Amino acid sequence: MSVQVAVIMGSKSDWDTMEHACAVLEELGLSYEKKVVSAHRTPDLMFSYAEEAAGRGIRVIIAGAGGAAHLPGMVAAKTILPVIGVPVQSKALNGLDSLLSIVQMPGGIPVATVAIGKAGAINAGLLAAQIIGAFDPEVQQRAQLRRDAIRDEVLESSDSL
């Protein structure tokens, strides 16, 4: 199966967060690749990666970065694929810097920004699955089953109060 989702991150140090997006993709049976790509440190790679992604058959890009988190927005500027931005929790400012760097895109170049950190990374994986699932009933069904399981867990937790 060709790669459906690209999970990229500004540094290997983002992996503790981004692994949660990958875990969801695995759980839902989506093929993905993971890679360190940085708008700041490897700008030429970032440009070529973003430019070539659609032609390689990738459907969605999940991009995580922390601090001056320009990676998601710059990748979005160079591809027509949907880009989901994950703000990695930074040490100095707890990820507020990452969030604001990713979420405030200028009109015309969207990045779907999720919450800071692990919960955001999980939602990024789910959102990627739901985007692909809109055109793939099997993926949609798996995403629905996962959601049903969450609902059941909440109902059980309420019963056991």
Ligand SMILES: Nc1c(C(=O)O)ncn1[C@@H]1O[C@H](COP(=O)(O)O)[C@@H](O)[C@H]1O
């Ligand atoms: N925000 C970016 C970009 C980018 O936006 O291109 N490249 C690296 N970084 C971020 O720098 C932080 C510290 O990186 P190091 O741990 O490597 O010093 C990471 O959270 C990374 O995402």
